[in-house]
Amino acid sequence: MLITKAAFTKLHCVLLLLFLFRQTALCQGKNDGAVINFVYSSDAHYGISRADFRGDTNVAAYKVNAAMIRQMNTLPELTLPNGELVKAVDYLVQTGDVANRMEYPIQSAAQSWKQFEHDYVQSITLKGHDGKPAKLLCVPGNHDISNAIGYPKPLKPLTDPTIMVNMYNQMVKPKKALTNQTYNYQTDKVNYSLNIKGVHLMFITLWPDSAERIWMQKDLDTVARNTPVIIFTHDQPTCEAKHFTNPVPPYQMKPGNKFENLTAEHYKEGVTAAADGGSTEIEQRGWVKFLKLHPNIMAYFHGNSNWNEFYVYHGPDNDVKLNVFRVDSPMKGKYSAKDETKLSFQLISLNTNKQTLTVSECLWNTEPQNPSQKVIIGQTATVSIKVP
Known part of the structure; x- marks a missing residue:
């Protein structure tokens, strides 16, 4: 059968279009495989209430967190500043203070955990690029430890x-699974890590004090020195004086000294702690020394003192640089507790091919009276995690 010139040209165009479509699909698949998305929040504080939320007063944490989770579930349809859809979320990260301290009349930690699981496990509909449910990754905060x-x-x-x-x-x-009866905080720290396409993620209990750094060193011994490392924990890089252990024998927690004995490391800068903050320069210097030994630690995520902030930690002597990302709290945000339109969580996009980390502030309650409001992208920062 003879093929006319016009028919041949038409067939050629069809084949060319099919080829271009296939190449586009392959490239798109390659890009999707390189980008890993995390949704990140902290300080859920089940057990307390917000003064105001969406026209109501004295709103329980389980209601506020549930509202935030519903907004997180809409992320796949969110258009990013670069014009691309989020499409998939692979991991859900929560860095502690799941519960508030059980100071009467606040509920038990057991009740708070039930509410947390309902919201952060059972109510999450997000799926990863592999089509599987987003995986929860979490570490404890100071309130969780104090409850224990x-x-x-x-x-x-x-x-x-x-x-x-x-x-x-x-x-x-x-x-062998632990029970409430066999649990020992001194030995049973929530420390773990995972490797994701050439990037090493570390999840550590509270703050990288001298004891935590022993575990961290053993973990990093298994990682090539040119592998980027990202840390998730509860406390900011400066920690807080009251979170250290009382340095005075018999090292007890007492209202007068304000120490909470949350780290194994003893406080070195006095015999009492400040109610909030306080000097930790000596303790930080040990942490900074560790950072210098491991220049492949490229980023640090934390809660505890909560608002959205992207900054660089320089250490007490201004001799180190570490990209740090602070996240807001649905209950205790420094600014969002008073202005609910500032409530936010973060979307972390890890591009393993380009070795970049893009963190986007996700404002999830900008229209409190609008039940169909959408998540709005606020501040965005992209940093390189390529090891120098």
Whole structure:
């Protein structure tokens, strides 16, 4: 059968279009495979209430967190500043203070964990690029630890390690699961790591104090020195004085000294701690020394003191540079607690091919009275995680 010139030209165009479509699909697939998306939040503080939220007052944390989760579930349809859809979210990260401290009349840690699981596990509909449900990654905060070990002021009950036990079992995955009766905070720290396409993620308990750094060193010994490392934890790089252990024998927590004995490291700059903040320069210098030994630690994410902020940690002597990302809290944000339109979480996009990290502030309550409001992208920062 003879093919006319016109028919041949038409066939050629069709084949060319099919080829271009195939190449575009392959490139798109390659890009999707290179980008890993995380949605990041911290300081859920189940057990307390917000003064104001969406026209109501004294709104319980489980209602506020549930509202935030519903907004997180819309992320696949969110258009990023570069014009691309998010499409998939691979991981959900939460860096502690799942519960508030059990100071009467605040509920038990066990009740808070049930509410947390309902929202952050059962109510999440996000799926990763592999089509599987987004995986939860979490570490404890100071309130979670205090609930497990006690606090200078009596809690009710005095201790409840439910959150620490569940985090340890689900994140660390021991051969034999812990129970509330067998849990020991001194030995059962929620420390773990994972490798994602050439990038190493570390999740550590509270702050990289001298004891945590022993575990971190062993973990980093398994990682090539040119592998980028990203840390997720609860406290900011400066930590807080009151989170260290009382340096005075018998090292007890007492209301007068304000120490909460959350780190194994003893405080070195006095015998009492500031109510908030306080000098930690000596303690930080040990941490900075560790950073200098491991220049492949490229980024640090934290909660504890909550608002959206992208900044560089320089250490007490201005001799180190570490990209740091601070995230807001749905309950205790420095600014969003008073102005609910500033409530935010973060979308972290890790491009493993380009070795870049893009962090976007996701404002999720800019129209409190609008039930169909959309997530709005606020501040965005992209940093290189390529090891120099």
